[in-house]
Amino acid sequence: MTRIINSLSEISANYDTLFVDLWGCVHNGITAFDEAVAALRAYRAGGGLVVLVTNSPKPRAGVAEQLPQFDVPSDCYDTIASSGDSARAAMFTGAVGSKVFFMGEWHRDEGFFEPMSVIDAPVDITRAPVAEAEGIVCCGPFDPMADPETWRADLLMAKQKGLKLLCANPDIIVDRGETREWCAGAVARMYTEMGGESLYFGKPHPPIYDLARRRMQAEGRSTPEGRILAIGDGIATDIKGALGEDIDSLFITGGLAREETQTRTQPDPDALDRYIQSEQITPTFAIGFLR
Incomplete structure (x- = not known):
């Protein structure tokens, strides 16, 4: 049974580390949620560790550089684990070959192809048309607003060639403001x-959680599994991933599922229960917005 809480402080003493989703929890793609920032600052002030665990295809440095654009301050988190870093490691070890067909917005995603010093003898990656490629690297659609049918021709050719698709961000949708x-x-x-x-490296799949734990340990923490809380608004990514890792979760209902859970400031209990039943994924806790 999911327990609806009013604030993070109600349960925070039970956890030493938070794995916190970014988009939909800490910011909305345009600006930060002030109450979420305040809650994370308070948690850190009490000795807790905050790891931002994001399905962004950007490397960790790229995520950190982007956060000030959303007015997310650096003092509300300790470190970052991104889907992009997990996927880049796989790409540079040859998971989809050396000649790749790239899908995404190059001006936004070119950092994905920056070399990784932690990879020994990395594969030399070059971009190629789908007809000449050995695999696909997907950081997103070419146009995130376009009809998905516009992707079909390239994907059909890739499928006929037997190419693997490396997915740098397993999120299906995201809300940029409204x-x-x-x-x-x-x-x-x-x-x-x-x-x-398709090969996946972000939430809800294990590689990003392995990376989050390594980043946590790099901060000098060795947190028992029962003392980690995952926070996110994606029931099929954040919450499903937490269940797979056997860690507790706090579901932010005012994000992607705000309509289904009838969230204004808090979820409607009956609507939340119906949504959980329909998804067959049960979070430990729920709250309208991180605060």
């Missing part, structure tokens, strides 16, 4: 439904 956009996970889902093979 505007909903498609993410790389939607492309990978279509490719899988067409019979292609």
Whole structure:
């Protein structure tokens, strides 16, 4: 049974480390949520560690550089684990070959191809048209607002060639303010439904949690599993991932599921229960917005 809480402080003493989603929890793609920032600052002031665990395809440094644009201050978190870093490590070890067809917005995603010093003898990656490629690297659709059918021709050719698709962001959708956009996970889902093979590295899949633990340990912490709380607004990513890792979760209902859970300031208990039943994924706790 999911317990609805009024603030993070009600349960924070039970946890030494937070794995916190970014988009939909700490900011909305335009600006930070002030109450979320205050809650994370208070948690850190009490000795807790905050790891931002994000499905962004950006490297950790790119995420950190972007956060001030959303007015997210550096004193509300300790470190960052991104889906981009997990996926980049796989790319540079040859998971989808050396000649890759890139899907995304290059001006935004070119940092994905920056070399990783932690990889020994990295594969030399070059971009190629889909007809010449050995694999696909997907950081997102070319146009996140376009009809998904516009992806089909390239994906069909890739599937016929037997290419693997490396998905740098398993999110299906994201809300930028009040505007909903498609993410790389939607492309990978279509490719899988067409019979292609998609490789995932962000939430809810294990690689990003392994990275989050390594980043946590790099901060000098060795937190028992029962003392980690995952926070996020994606029931199929943040909450499903936490369940897979056997760690507790706090579901932010005012994000992607605000309509389904009838969230204004807090979720409607009956609507939340119906949503949880329909998704068959049960968070430990729920709250309208992180505060």
